[in-house]
Amino acid sequence: MELKHPELLKTDAYINGEWINAVNDKRFEVTNPYNGEVLAQLADCGAAETELAIEKAEAAFEVWKAQSAGKRAKILRKWYDLIITHANDLALILTLEQGKPLAEAKGEILYGASFVEWFSEEARRVYGDTIPAHMANARITTVKQPIGVVAAITPWNFPNAMITRKVAPALAAGCTVVIKPAAQTPLSALALMQLAQEAGFPPGVVNVVMGTDSRAIGGVMTASKAVRKLSFTGSTAVGKTLMRQSADTVKKLSLELGGNAPFIVFDDADLEKAVEGALLAKYRNAGQTCVCANRIFVQEGIYDAFVNRFSEAVAALPVGNGTEPGTVIGPLINTQAVSEMDAMVQEAVGAGAKTTTGGAKGEGCFYPPTVLAHADKHMRVYKEEIFGPIAPIFKFGTEAEVIALANDTEYGLASYFYGRDYARLWRVAEALEYGMVGINTGAISTTVAPFGGIKESGFGREGSKYGMNEFLEIKYMCWGEIDS
Numbered sequence: 001m002e003l004k005h006p007e008l009l010k011t012d013a014y015i016n017g018e019w020i021n022a023v024n025d026k027r028f029e030v031t032n033p034y035n036g037e038v039l040a041q042l043a044d045c046g047a048a049e050t051e052l053a054i055e056k057a058e059a060a061f062e063v064w065k066a067q068s069a070g071k072r073a074k075i076l077r078k079w080y081d082l083i084i085t086h087a088n089d090l091a092l093i094l095t096l097e098q099g100k101p102l103a104e105a106k107g108e109i110l111y112g113a114s115f116v117e118w119f120s121e122e123a124r125r126v127y128g129d130t131i132p133a134h135m136a137n138a139r140i141t142t143v144k145q146p147i148g149v150v151a152a153i154t155p156w157n158f159p160n161a162m163i164t165r166k167v168a169p170a171l172a173a174g175c176t177v178v179i180k181p182a183a184q185t186p187l188s189a190l191a192l193m194q195l196a197q198e199a200g201f202p203p204g205v206v207n208v209v210m211g212t213d214s215r216a217i218g219g220v221m222t223a224s225k226a227v228r229k230l231s232f233t234g235s236t237a238v239g240k241t242l243m244r245q246s247a248d249t250v251k252k253l254s255l256e257l258g259g260n261a262p263f264i265v266f267d268d269a270d271l272e273k274a275v276e277g278a279l280l281a282k283y284r285n286a287g288q289t290c291v292c293a294n295r296i297f298v299q300e301g302i303y304d305a306f307v308n309r310f311s312e313a314v315a316a317l318p319v320g321n322g323t324e325p326g327t328v329i330g331p332l333i334n335t336q337a338v339s340e341m342d343a344m345v346q347e348a349v350g351a352g353a354k355t356t357t358g359g360a361k362g363e364g365c366f367y368p369p370t371v372l373a374h375a376d377k378h379m380r381v382y383k384e385e386i387f388g389p390i391a392p393i394f395k396f397g398t399e400a401e402v403i404a405l406a407n408d409t410e411y412g413l414a415s416y417f418y419g420r421d422y423a424r425l426w427r428v429a430e431a432l433e434y435g436m437v438g439i440n441t442g443a444i445s446t447t448v449a450p451f452g453g454i455k456e457s458g459f460g461r462e463g464s465k466y467g468m469n470e471f472l473e474i475k476y477m478c479w480g481e482i483d484s
């Protein structure tokens, strides 16, 4: 791996400002999904290392929370500057371990960095209140205080941004953090720790433990009384497990879970813009994105025109090695994902769907971008999160019909629709049961807006002016006997 800053390639856990091997010397491999090449052998951490990291984070909390907001802001800003300086190296590490094309990886690095920049600024704006008291001789104030040690568990699909989106607000609030990245993509997390160390975060403020036994690591995190907050991004199934495990210590939770986004195209939509938006919303990271369009609903008047135009554009998407310029679709994370895609496609085709492009396994971790016309609500692609490059297209008649279809899911993360009748745009935006709605756009993810879902897509918001609230407790103070 040719890096300008070779120190970014780390393979040991980062605990209390030191790089440490697993206590039992166990290592695990991280491979490149494009060609199966072993990129590195990493410390295979478990319960012992997690307990140590939590202990050090708890000790560091006393120091970090006592820093001024300005001091925390300065170190976060320095971290941001270092991430930007080394963005190309971070993007290469990300592409090699996760597979997404370099241009997308660079975009993720800049997106991830934007959370560090945003919360380096928000750090100085944790305001309290003075409230007119209920008694003449009393005064009422509130202050916001950091909740304490935070455990962060993150997925493989955005191995940089899903970390900074949690860790930046937590650190800005004065919390300390223990991160467990996905075992498939830990190199991005460790590279961020190298830069955090260079930025001057005191030992123990931010830590990373990685390993193949996620249950062991998560089990320690959820059982620990020292961990006052768990912030999880991943599947709904695992989110539910962690929620159950956290009940015994009544942890504050943020859950960013799975999605099943509808992408609705009304007859009056600009067809070209709708196709462009659908391509963007569907095929980011080869469809391995929580907010990807999962079900494309097209009104009957333009159904055939949309299917033809969209299929043509999908068939032309360049597929290949993420490090090659021009690649738009890289490999999936592993061959199991490829098999899962193929099973969903074959089930849909067996039930009457028609592939207009793609529809058969590629080599290794590749599955071609696939379009399924004449999909219906009885198929897996309607009910389940696809999390891959398959675009099922459903036909609908009326506004009421498509709202019912769009909301017919236990998920509630992202949703999208294209149209031009402004009265209808308002009605549909208000009727969709989702945390986020894209209206005439397929790209909604930004640090300035509250990112998160409802129903079984989780709760809590990341980014925006709301993001720090996840890591703060409001304390109310009632000052009596003022007139004595």
Ligand SMILES: NC(=O)c1ccc[n+]([C@@H]2O[C@H](COP(=O)([O-])OP(=O)(O)OC[C@H]3O[C@@H](n4cnc5c(N)ncnc54)[C@H](O)[C@@H]3O)[C@@H](O)[C@H]2O)c1
Pocket (backbone or CB within 6 Å): 153, 154, 155, 156, 157, 158, 162, 180, 181, 182, 183, 214, 215, 216, 217, 218, 219, 233, 234, 235, 236, 238, 239, 241, 242, 255, 256, 257, 258, 259, 289, 290, 291, 385, 387, 413
């Ligand atoms: N809402 C969002 O912001 C968002 C963002 C990215 C991904 N996701 C979702 O994540 C899923 C894909 O990511 P994934 O495959 O990494 O999800 P996953 O739930 O399998 O794993 C997520 C993380 O949890 C860990 N984990 C798994 N089982 C665990 C356990 N029992 N205890 C502790 N940790 C455990 C994994 O090692 C990984 O670090 C999709 O459902 C996607 O929608 C959601």
Ligand SMILES: O=C[C@H](O)CS(=O)(=O)O
Pocket (backbone or CB within 6 Å): 157, 158, 288, 289, 290, 291, 445, 451
């Ligand atoms: O997988 C979903 C992540 O949240 C990525 S993004 O925030 O939509 O870019």
